[in-house]
Amino acid sequence: MKRILVACGNGIATSTVVATKIREKCEEAGISVTVTQCKLLEVEAKADDYDLLVTTGKFTGGSVKCPTVGAMSLLTGINEEATLNEILSYLK
Amino acid sequence: MSAIRFDKSLIKYFSGEMTNTEVLSQMCEHLQSMGIVKDTYKEAILKREKIYPTGLDCKGINIAIPHADIQNVNEAAICVGVLKSPVLFNIMDEPDNTVEINLVIMLALTEAHGHIDILNKIVNLIQNQDELRAILKSENVEDIENLIKSRILN
Numbered sequence: 001m002k003r004i005l006v007a008c009g010n011g012i013a014t015s016t017v018v019a020t021k022i023r024e025k026c027e028e029a030g031i032s033v034t035v036t037q038c039k040l041l042e043v044e045a046k047a048d049d050y051d052l053l054v055t056t057g058k059f060t061g062g063s064v065k066c067p068t069v070g071a072m073s074l075l076t077g078i079n080e081e082a083t084l085n086e087i088l089s090y091l092k
Numbered sequence: 093m094s095a096i097r098f099d100k101s102l103i104k105y106f107s108g109e110m111t112n113t114e115v116l117s118q119m120c121e122h123l124q125s126m127g128i129v130k131d132t133y134k135e136a137i138l139k140r141e142k143i144y145p146t147g148l149d150c151k152g153i154n155i156a157i158p159h160a161d162i163q164n165v166n167e168a169a170i171c172v173g174v175l176k177s178p179v180l181f182n183i184m185d186e187p188d189n190t191v192e193i194n195l196v197i198m199l200a201l202t203e204a205h206g207h208i209d210i211l212n213k214i215v216n217l218i219q220n221q222d223e224l225r226a227i228l229k230s231e232n233v234e235d236i237e238n239l240i241k242s243r244i245l246n
Contacts, residue, residue, distance in 0.1 A: 009144030
């Protein structure tokens with residue numbers, strides 16, 4: 001089971017949309033994941049427990065060990081599929 | 093799923109040269125005057141916008157989606173600001189850069205990880221440039237109300 005942390009400014013709105021899209025995409029691909037939401041401010045303290053960090057908004061909170069994907073495209077729709085595939089590539 | 097309040101009383105028009113702080117302040121004050129948000133909401137929105145801006149560069153009609161923590165909100169609602177002249181907002185993933193925003197969709201949310209259905213529908217609307225163009229071209233507030241309701245409250 002891969003663990004994904006999704007972070008945005010408040011951890012309540014855009015991360016909800018992004019988390020939903022990631023869950024749907026992973027289900028389609030047959031990949032079992034848990035997706036957790038948080039605020040960007042909380043990322044540095046939490047990220048070590050996760051396999052992948054996905055953010056909307058710029059993450060400047062320090063260094064994390066796991067790979068990080070920016071997911072603005074999941075909000076704007078521009079290159080959304082490419083971002084979802086990039087996310088999947090870290091989960092295989 | 094909890095209901096979310098939206099009707100034409102939650103649509104505001106702005107024209108002329110304005111800053112994003114002015115637009116956001118007036119929208120927050122409107123929500124506060126209706127009792128939808130607490131008096132802490134405006135400060136939370138303005139502070140958040142400075143640290144984590146909410147402008148989305150959709151390469152056309154561009155949208156900002158300001159929102160604040162749930163403890164600042166009494167009742168879930170959406171307030172829409174129609175900007176007759178675009179207003180510069182900083183971009184969510186490039187906070188040092190700005191984008192001309194045409195429509196502000198302010199979210200007053202009461203569930204931290206809820207409102208999934210409505211948030212997904214709002215993002216679908218944000219991704220539909222034709223619908224956004226129709227909203228901006230609408231001559232009257234009822235048309236905008238109906239367009240937005242049909243897309244996100246159906």
